[in-house]
Amino acid sequence: MAAETIDHGMLAELAEAGAVRAAHVVGQPGGWSLRVKYGAAERMLAAQRSRQVRIFRRMETLVSYLKDLGIERFDVDAADYEAEGGKSRPDRAEAMRRAHEAAAHDKWFRAQVEDAMSEADDPNTKWVSHEVVKQGMARQRAKLLARINGDDA
Template structure:
């Protein structure tokens, strides 16, 4: 939309930080916006006006995704709490990093040997 504020100047209202023109769905919204800018007198050219219907995004999908995310967060928090409780238990068995690393290397070498035997 091009807004003529003074007879000698044209201004194009654009979206913040972008060069694309700002779109107003209702004339009341445009008038309120211009008044906030201190512009009380302006001309509107509707020669190229073609009504466009705007559709609002489906809120039910967004709400469903929000509920699924909240349910996942709740489940995750329960799992973390269970893990922390198990780790704090006096019956917890701790395995050192070096022992786990040695065990993994042994398992990988066994797989490599098995794969070599099959070829």
């Protein structure tokens, strides 16, 4: 059975209201999770996007998170903690690399479009008609076909 969870927003509201009775940091392979008690309920903190139990890779990050919420006292159960055991996320590293590449390409592309628009608006730009371009391309094509066919013209 999946653990019942609580999200950050609800935990922040409970902490602000002073309704959090206890916070338990629980070690597990790959990091630390957080179990909070409030009223008669006990819930695990959920990750924002996945809604799965949130795993903090570093204890320092979790301590800062709790202190920011105003929770300064908590207990730690490190019995099942394993630093190297958790899920690695090479997929996230690859996704971030692709996102950075896409952002860089987008920046380059927008600069190219801006340059082209500036050139098009410049009154000194010399324009070539479509017919002249078509004739030039036809000449190039004829030369390439001649080379392919062995007719060194």
